[in-house]
Amino acid sequence: MSVFAKISNKVLLGINVLVVFFFLLACLAAYISPMDWPILYIFGLAFPFLLLLVFAFLCWWIFIRKQWALISAIAVILGGGAITNFFAFNFKKPFQQEKKAGQIRIVTWNVARFVEMVVNNNKGSQTRYKMLQQIKATNADILCFQEFSSSINPDWYNNIVAVSKGLGYPYFYYSHDWDGDRLFNGSVIFSRFPIVDTGIVRYPRPTLPEALLFVDIKKEKQLFRVYTTHLQSNQFRKEDISKIEALKKAKGNIISNAFYIFTKLRTAIQHRSIQADMMPEILKNSPNPTIFCGDLNDVPNSYTYHTVKGAMQDAFLKKGLGIGRTYNSLSPTLRIDYIFTDHHFEIDQIKRVTTNYSDHYMMVCDLRLAPAAD
Template identity: 35%
Template sequence: MAFKFIRKLTRGIFLIPTILLAILFVAACLASELNPEKWWFVAFLSLLLPYLILLLLFAFIFWLFAKPKAALIPLLALLIGWRQIKVIFSYHIFSSFNNDIKATNAIRIISWNVGSMYGLSHNKDKRMHDRKEIANTIIGLSPDIICLQEFNNSETQGKEANNVELFSKDYPYYFFSKDLDKHNGFYQSGSIIFSKYPIIDSVKIKYPKGISESFIYVDILRKKDTIRIFNVHLQSYKFSPQDYDDIAQIKSQSDSTIKASISLMNKMQLAFSRRGVQADMIQKYSDSSRFKSILCGDFNDVPGSYAYFKIRGSRQDAFLKKSWGIGRTYYSIAPTLRIDYIMPDKDFTVNQFDIVDEDLSDHLLLASDIVLNPKK
């Protein structure tokens, strides 16, 4: 009798957290539909999706043995969120990227947030060396198109600061957004597209509200085809070194946790809101393209977010087509942050995809071979 009572009590104790977990997961799934410009608090939940999915799977297995009827709660929640699950996990376990094997009709494209081209070291001499390592790593993959975010350059400080020259021999065609241009070329930063193919048109589109980042596109001429390449960089959280220290304090549950949390949440709220506006703009321009197109960039947002679904639309996600796992592309904060993407439209086939870790930036390099489908 006592055993039955304990068993019933245990079920009751676990049932309430299971229901709350299911509700929280469904609420997190709404982040893909609600623009964070107004619904910024829901956007926070999208960051939890991988963890909530795993917890629901454990809850499903537990209730399957403890009380099968209760297993319907996590199962129903997972079915409701299947759209989000599909973009978080990729299942192509046996896919690989071979740098030496590239179809003759394929376009090899690279997208990478290069963190100002100076690597992760604080040593000045090593930072000067890292800029060449970054360029050599990219060129060594023999891409046809290179999309870089947080690229910097100087036109007046000589060769040791002219990063465009590192690529211009192999990639004579390029378009640089120069979102920040200090003292007539002394220091420039922004997004850049390098191409082996002629660029016949180029456009920079500014974000509203004085945001320094922008997004750009170029039209390249490849044989008889004109292809549009978008390179986008959305609002980051702009965490300072102190903010990363605050994150460490939160993880260690120190006395200053509340103060640190408020500061971080304020920055995250602003970033979520701005990315909502930016995502709408990017979707408008990319969907109205009169040419077949490939969109690359650093969204600073995860799959499951409003920015991801809004920008992707009917596009393909190269990672989901040819990779496996969660696909982390950003080192700091959490192990589940896939925030960088390559997205060709439906007129292309993804042959290969890889996420390359060279320990030269806080972001990882994305490489993909993409083939333009023959005209019907």
């Protein structure tokens, strides 16, 4: 081996060790509160790319220096839990549109206020109509929507009426704040089964006025509880997106842009951690079998995901395949919308509906509730 080759391999080995170190930090992001170490969140966002590099080095050293491949191999073993949270390993099966007896079909979707809120016939209103048709086509029993809007102003869309009466969901719970324009925004749960109880938990300041909603639903003789929420978003504006795109292309003032984006991310993730820390106690106290649907605005190897999910089942990991992207901007690695259930439920199938009407993809899942004990 030439001197140049030896030096090159040692440089690559040094880079490999650094990548493995960052990869393991990314794996730790799920277990350490961003209130203490916000920088770990950035490594967590970079997890899929670090994982790709770790595998690339593993394959490279297998052919060049097998003993050095152990560095990446050990990293993969140590990061196994983070990998299986990030990627679903199941055989791909076609989604069966026809519901089977005993199944409960549930939908979760961040509908982005249905794109257009003012009654008209522009492109946004046409998209809203397509979204309503997409919802109708699912034939779901329960709908959980985040960033839902509705108005009692006749010049604006009343989406409560459009869904409850137009699509046949007579039972719903929508807690909203008066904003002075008779336009209400928040999360909502619609059901074709009777709702026998409802509740809301407000998140504390300094987080935005998001809320955790729940309904107790009666299906025949069985009761179960459905939660939905939308956690603190990163609130990226157009100018923020342009800074991110500039960073991707290594253009502009890299240091200034990176610090600005990190500051915004840090604020959002710390607010989300406050919200997430409330969840375990609330979910644990549910008196009925539990389903959780929501837009957590966080990836599967994050503190938010790890804290909210707890011991519940992730429906996508149970029956999905691949990364399962649900946010259709910025990066193809962003799965931030989830359906979790406790172990009273069996998960039959799940799918994403990858239309670009909203900036999120709809998720549709069929569940079975175990028979109640006599």
